[in-house]
Amino acid sequence: xxKNIIWNYLKNYKMPKKTxxxxxxxxxxxxxxxxxxxxxxxSNTGELLSDVILGGQDGLVNTLGVILxxxxxxxxxxxxxxxxxxxxxxxAVSMGAVGYTxxxxxxxxxxxxxxxxxxxxxxxxxxxxxxIREIYEKKGFKGDLLEEVVKVLTSNKKVWLHTMxxxxxxxxxxxxxxPLKAAIVIGLASFVGAAIPxxxxxxxxxxxWRFDGAMTTAVGVALGVSxxxxxxxxxxxxxxxxxxxxxxxxxxxVIGILSALIGYLIGLAFQGSVA
Numbered sequence: 001x002x003k004n005i006i007w008n009y010l011k012n013y014k015m016p017k018k019t020x021x022x023x024x025x026x027x028x029x030x031x032x033x034x035x036x037x038x039x040x041x042x043s044n045t046g047e048l049l050s051d052v053i054l055g056g057q058d059g060l061v062n063t064l065g066v067i068l069x070x071x072x073x074x075x076x077x078x079x080x081x082x083x084x085x086x087x088x089x090x091x092a093v094s095m096g097a098v099g100y101t102x103x104x105x106x107x108x109x110x111x112x113x114x115x116x117x118x119x120x121x122x123x124x125x126x127x128x129x130x131x132i133r134e135i136y137e138k139k140g141f142k143g144d145l146l147e148e149v150v151k152v153l154t155s156n157k158k159v160w161l162h163t164m165x166x167x168x169x170x171x172x173x174x175x176x177x178x179p180l181k182a183a184i185v186i187g188l189a190s191f192v193g194a195a196i197p198x199x200x201x202x203x204x205x206x207x208x209w210r211f212d213g214a215m216t217t218a219v220g221v222a223l224g225v226s227x228x229x230x231x232x233x234x235x236x237x238x239x240x241x242x243x244x245x246x247x248x249x250x251x252x253x254v255i256g257i258l259s260a261l262i263g264y265l266i267g268l269a270f271q272g273s274v275a
Contacts, residue, residue, distance in 0.1 A: 049240055051182055053233060055095050055189030061256045063088045063194035064226050065263030067201060071219050072267030077205040080215075084201060088194030096187025103179035110171050117164045121157065128164065129154055135167045196229050197222040197260075223257070230256040 066087040070080045121128050133150050141149055154160045165171045200221040204214055234252030235245040 045240075047178075047182075048185065049237070051099065051185040052189045053237055055092075055099070055186035056193035056233065057230070057252065057256065058095055059088065059091050059190030059193030060196050060226055060229065061193075061259050062091050064197040064222065064256075064260035067197055067222060068219065068260055068264035069267030071201070071215055072264050073270040075215050077201060077210075077215070077218075080201050080218075081198070081205045084194075084198045088191055088198060091194060092187045092191035095190040096183040099186035100179045100183035103174055103182045107174035107179065110165075110173055113169055113171060114161070114165060117161055117169075121161060121164070125154075128160075131168060132160070132163065135163075193229075197226045200225065226260070227253050227257055 063084055067080055067084040070083045074080065117128075129150060132153055133146065136146055136149055153163055165173075200218045203209075204218045231249040231253040234249035237252070238245045238248035
């Protein structure tokens with residue numbers, strides 16, 4: 001099998017669609033070859049979903065916990081709204097910064113490993129070629145096909161280097177602008193998530209509703225809306241990833257609400273001490 005034939009095969013390969021009969025399962029060789037076409041691009045949709053869920057869930061749960069704690073300790077909507085808003089903004093900025101620094105650290109680690117692999121390819125090529133051979137032996141390649149694949153992959157240093165990073169170390173590159181994008185998306189998602197439990201209290205405060213049980217009503221509305229939001233987000237996550245939607249939704253709901261209720265219990269300890 002010539003080099004051009006292999007590269008053309010990689011370029012034009014498409015996964016077969018399922019039919020109503022028995023599904024066609026590609027061989028190990030077919031799947032492995034297809035994985036080497038071009039750069040192994042990270043799913044933008046998956047990254048966006050992950051960032052939105054991370055920021056949104058964190059912002060909602062943390063702010064809900066703060067609000068419930070303040071509502072348990074005080075009957076003053078002004079204090080609850082001020083504390084919740086301050087917490088929401090601080091949390092959004094903090095989460096954005098965490099998103100940025102974590103992606104920068106991920107990029108720096110990738111670059112350090114890339115430099116190490118590049119050095120090994122330059123100074124220990126035979127050892128690195130053997131590593132490629134062993135990797136694809138485990139994938140089911142044998143004989144002449146194995147040697148031809150090894151030859152093709154190691155004939156292009158960029159492909160060789162990328163293959164070692166992905167297959168040996170399990171690392172993928174952090175795209176340019178990714179740290180800043182993560183910071184913005186996570187920060188905004190955190191603030192939007194924080195606004196969900198805060199809005200009921202803000203409405204009561206702006207409308208000057210001060211009837212008996214007003215604070216309890218606002219707490220109930222915030223809990224209900226937050227629980228529904230957490231369940232929906234969990235269900236959507238399962239649809240785009242794996243798992244049953246109702247299990248994922250229930251899991252996110254239970255974990256989020258229980259975490260937020262800790263803030264309420266702490267607030268009860270100070271009940272009546274806050275004006």
